[in-house]
Amino acid sequence: MKVAFWVIGKTAPSYIKEGMSIYEKRLPHYLKFTSVVLPDVKNAKNLKPNELKKKEGLTVLKKLEKTDILILLDEKGKAFSSVQFAQFIEKRFQQSNFTLVFLVGGAYGFSDDIYQRANFQLRLSQMTFSHQMVRLFFLEQLYRAMTILKGEPYHNG
Numbered sequence: 568m569k570v571a572f573w574v575i576g577k578t579a580p581s582y583i584k585e586g587m588s589i590y591e592k593r594l595p596h597y598l599k600f601t602s603v604v605l606p607d608v609k610n611a612k613n614l615k616p617n618e619l620k621k622k623e624g625l626t627v628l629k630k631l632e633k634t635d636i637l638i639l640l641d642e643k644g645k646a647f648s649s650v651q652f653a654q655f656i657e658k659r660f661q662q663s664n665f666t667l668v669f670l671v672g673g674a675y676g677f678s679d680d681i682y683q684r685a686n687f688q689l690r691l692s693q694m695t696f697s698h699q700m701v702r703l704f705f706l707e708q709l710y711r712a713m714t715i716l717k718g719e720p721y722h723n724g
Contacts, residue, residue: 568659569599569666570709573630574702575623575673576607583703590706597713605630608673616675624678627670634665636686639677640705642695644688649722652689653712669709671701 578584587602594600608614608622631637636659647655659667669689672681674697682688691704714721 568664569601570594571601571603571635571666571668572671572702572706572709573603573605573627573668574671575605575626575698577604578702579699583699586703587706590703590710593710594706594713597710597717603630617678619673620675620678621680623673624681627681628684631668631684632666635668636663636665637681637684638667638669638687638689639681639685640669640671640691640701641677641688642690644690646690646693649708649711650715652708653715656709656712657716669705671698671705674698 578587591600591602605623605626608619608626611619611622614622656667670677670681677685691701691708696704711722
């Protein structure tokens with residue numbers, strides 16, 4: 568099983584980039600991991616939110632393989648504890664040799680086309696975080712899940 572982490576647009580704050588880099592370097596020790604930055608939509612400031620989501624969605628759909636398992640990081644998704652998330656990942660690893668694609672949308676979320684293509688929606692918290700912060704929080708949780716599955720001491724629960 569491969570895991571891909573896709574984000575739309577560059578990560579702006581340097582402190583988030585630095586944090587992400589820590590986990591992006593650690594994760595390949597546990598799994599086949601790639602991090603992909605999809606380009607920002609051109610002239611995004613001139614588009615209405617729904618138009619922007621639609622264009623971002625088209626970019627994602629063009630890049631996805633038919634066999635990819637698309638998991639949206641979405642405030643309407645299912646919430647897990649860290650241990651439950653590790654179990655969710657482990658179950659997916661046992662089911663297939665496909666790529667799990669975790670997607671962070673843009674500032675306005677996802678288009679209807681993306682929701683229709685998604686295999687699962689995952690919520691990190693009942694609180695809402697910026698699409699920039701979610702990047703770091705998710706990578707930390709993915710790393711935590713890997714250490715839980717390996718029985719390593721990073722997770723103290």
